[in-house]
Amino acid sequence: MQWADPFIALTVAATVTKTIKLGTGVCLLPERDPLMTAKVVASLDLLSRGRVILGVGAGWLKEETEIMGTKFNQRWKRLRETVEAMRVLWTEPAASYDGELVHFPAVRCEPQPVQYPGPPILLGGLGPKVMARVVRSYDGWYPFVSGPDAFEKDMVTLRALADEAGRDPGSIQVTAIIDPRDGAVTADELKRYRDAGASRVVVYSQQTRQEDADGKGLEVVKRSAAIVERARSL
Known part of the structure; x- marks a missing residue:
């Protein structure tokens, strides 16, 4: 499969759009340099006038992770430290980490x-361990x-973890990835996602x-257009 670099692809998208959000789904930060990635993301956010959502993940393929310079059993720590470092770089005039x-x-x-x-930085993944990481260190969750x-049950767990940690569950952005089923997702299903807490x-x-x-992305967009119209009507 032919995959473009996400930040180059999103820069192209930014030049021909005005309002849509520009998100990665997901960027494997343990495989990237923190300083360069912070600059790339900040540049895209500047040029798109603040439309970036950074979906991130730790990765699952050991060989790939280690080829890119991170030990597989350290990928979660590398991810968290990279996120912390980028936030410092984005907010301090002379940042160190x-x-x-x-x-x-x-x-x-x-x-x-x-x-x-x-x-906003959203962590991709499933399960209680991922949700606990979301509550501790991230702006949102991307499952x-x-x-x-299943989503309603997961949101009960996420809210309980947030309450236990003393964090407002409403401060956690949740972007749910759903199967479009060739446009057959119903308005009732979309309403349930929204009511359960999906942003x-x-x-x-x-x-x-x-x-x-x-190279058939436009066909996917056309088939999914009905879902967008149903969401707008809610």
């Missing part, structure tokens, strides 16, 4: 993003969901993933 895996002396990172204290029933939904599946990689 001294973590176990990520560290650099005082540097300037310009331009600064439009959004303050930076674009694949199998349907409204937005992204229509995506293994089928659309393959089509997108094969």
